[in-house]
């Protein structure tokens with residue numbers, strides 16, 4: 608590994624790992640990526656992390672940290688520009704609370720991919736996701752800013768983006784949608800996020816996300832999908 612650079616252990620389609628990559632890219636930190644097959648985790652990976660999940664961030668001395676929010680926090684401390692969090696400790700904490708709220712609402716989207724769900728349960732999950740989106744739409748209106756972080760994206764923007772990148776999967780996989788014109792502030796926010804260079808650099812097209820999800824639902828996740836020849 609290049610001295611002074613970082614290594615991100617990743618799974619290409621993992622929204623949590625994408626948080627770490629977004630923070631690295633946003634702060635222009637040098638890093639390389641090692642993708643892990645999560646279904647057959649290599650022994651060398653398991654021997655290095657007790658949490659057995661991606662993302663994992665490694666520095667040149669071989670020491671590691673895990674958990675997406677921990678890695679984002681670390682990166683924000685060590686590479687303060689551009690900042691992800693406000694200076695004020697209370698406001699900092701509030702932003703992290705919002706990430707938790709997101710975790711309990713919109714990120715429930717993943718429950719939908721359980722193939723044994725009946726239609727009524729799917730309806731209920733869609734309703735919960737919509738309610739969660741409404742909460743974030745209102746919060747953005749209350750803040751009156753382009754991004755949750757203000758005129759530039761902050762921690763909350765980058766931490767929740769991966770789920771919005773995957774929102775266009777819903778029509779592709781379930782033929783229905785959760786984010787609609789009703790959440791006009793969020794719709795505008797999505798367009799603004801799509802123009803952020805770090806977001807642009809890491810974006811994966813909805814069709815590829817959908818293909819990956821389909822392989823997961825079939826029981827054999829295809830982690831190297833994008834490497835397969837298109838024949």
Ligand SMILES: N[C@@H](CCC(=O)N[C@@H](CS)C(=O)NCC(=O)O)C(=O)O
Nearest residue numbers: 621622623645660661662674675676
């Ligand atoms: N709380 C963790 C969640 C990370 C997570 O769930 N990662 C998934 C992939 S998206 C994982 O590595 N799962 C391990 C497995 O599938 O065995 C974080 O925020 O980093």
